[in-house]
Amino acid sequence: xxxxxxxxxxxxxxxxxxxxxxxxxxxxxxxxxxxxxxxxxxxxxxxxxxxxxxxxxxxxxxxxxxxxxxxxxxxxxxxxxxxxxxxxxxxxxxxxxxxxxxxxxxxxxxxxxxxxxxxxxxxxxxxxxxxxxxxxxxxxxxxxxxxxxxxxxxxxxxxxxxxxxxxxxxxxxxxxxxxxxxxxxxxxxxxxxxxxxxxxxxxxxxxxxxxxxxxxxxxxxxxxxxxxxxxxxxxxxxxxxxxxxxxxxxxxxxxxxxxxxxxxxxxxxxxxxxxxxxxxxxxxxxxxxxxxxxxxxxxxxxxxxxxxxxxxxxxxxxxxxxxxxxxxxxxxxxxxxxxxxxxxxxxx
Numbered sequence: 090x091x092x093x094x095x096x097x098x099x100x101x102x103x104x105x106x107x108x109x110x111x112x113x114x115x116x117x118x119x120x121x122x123x124x125x126x127x128x129x130x131x132x133x134x135x136x137x138x139x140x141x142x143x144x145x146x147x148x149x150x151x152x153x154x155x156x157x158x159x160x161x162x163x164x165x166x167x168x169x170x171x172x173x174x175x176x177x178x179x180x181x182x183x184x185x186x187x188x189x190x191x192x193x194x195x196x197x198x199x200x201x202x203x204x205x206x207x208x209x210x211x212x213x214x215x216x217x218x219x220x221x222x223x224x225x226x227x228x229x230x231x232x233x234x235x236x237x238x239x240x241x242x243x244x245x246x247x248x249x250x251x252x253x254x255x256x257x258x259x260x261x262x263x264x265x266x267x268x269x270x271x272x273x274x275x276x277x278x279x280x281x282x283x284x285x286x287x288x289x290x291x292x293x294x295x296x297x298x299x300x301x302x303x304x305x306x307x308x309x310x311x312x313x314x315x316x317x318x319x320x321x322x323x324x325x326x327x328x329x330x331x332x333x334x335x336x337x338x339x340x341x342x343x344x345x346x347x348x349x350x351x352x353x354x355x356x357x358x359x360x361x362x363x364x365x366x367x368x369x370x371x372x373x374x375x376x377x378x379x380x381x382x383x384x385x386x387x388x389x390x391x392x393x394x395x396x397x398x399x400x401x402x403x404x405x406x407x408x409x410x411x412x413x414x415x416x417x418x419x420x421x422x423x424x425x426x427x428x429x430x431x432x433x434x435x436x437x
Contacts, residue, residue: 160193260424332427
């Protein structure tokens with residue numbers, strides 16, 4: 090299953106219709122969230138199908154495809170299910186500060202023809218020309234963003250393998266001064282997309298230009314995503330084994346702020362995890378415990394520790410006298426830990 094995105098060229102009537110749908114579906118979402126919470130207090134629990142049938146006749150009354158409304162109800166039910174299982178937080182109501190921005194179309198969709206794609210009630214919609222991968226379109230979702238309306242399509246097709254240009258093994262230590270440090274000594278510079286746009290973004294926010302601020306935020310996110318796609322593709326093509334130090338960036342960002350979040354290491358890890366198997370690369374996430382203070386030459390815990398130790402970028406091992414770059418040493422330890430865990434799996 091792959092995802093493709095089409096930018097739509099909507100007529101004014103189609104855009105007005107979708108805007109009205111978002112308003113009505115916001116009410117449906119809020120009703121569903123509250124209904125499940127109230128019923129759960131009374132020990133009443135609904136199955137996904139039974140819950141969708143609670144509003145079985147309302148789609149026609151509101152001028153919304155019935156399966157679209159069922160899709161919103163299914164999403165609300167799934168959100169509460171994750172909460173009950175303690176996988177996610179309690180779902181939030183939609184409103185001005187937390188707007189609903191997407192409209193689901195859970196049924197199969199006909200493939201585009203002559204630059205148009207057909208959706209229930211909306212009819213034929215024109216989109217910016219784009220080549221889609223062959224396969225059946227299982228479902229879709231219209232998303233409203235600052236730059237316009239998009240149709241996300243989920244296509245039943247195989248992911249293409251990334252052409253291989255090397256069979257190396259690499260350990261990766263994520264950072265914030267340098268984006269990544271590799272075990273071969275290479276340091277990948279941080280593009281700092283957020284800092285580059287910070288002045289213009291701050292100007293738009295102080296001027297209360299919400300549309301411009303949202304557009305700049307979207308542009309930053311797009312650049313960050315593009316950077317991670319290119320970087321993950323390069324790493325997968327060059328290496329047969331990738332070991333990534335799975336640091337707790339959420340905890341670090343709570344102390345050091347947006348400079349940590351802008352690195353977007355979590356997104357990069359997700360991309361590596363789904364690109365690697367299809368391309369014959371083994372991807373392993375390693376516990377970062379002691380990776381910084383362990384000497385990669387002799388294994389003695391003689392390196393810098395604690396928050397104050399973050400200022401120490403180079404150090405000498407007290408046991409063997411080896412000189413270490415803090416980040417390169419951590420990347421080498423990450424690779425060694427991954428190789429060790431793989432040997433243990435083979436032995437078992």
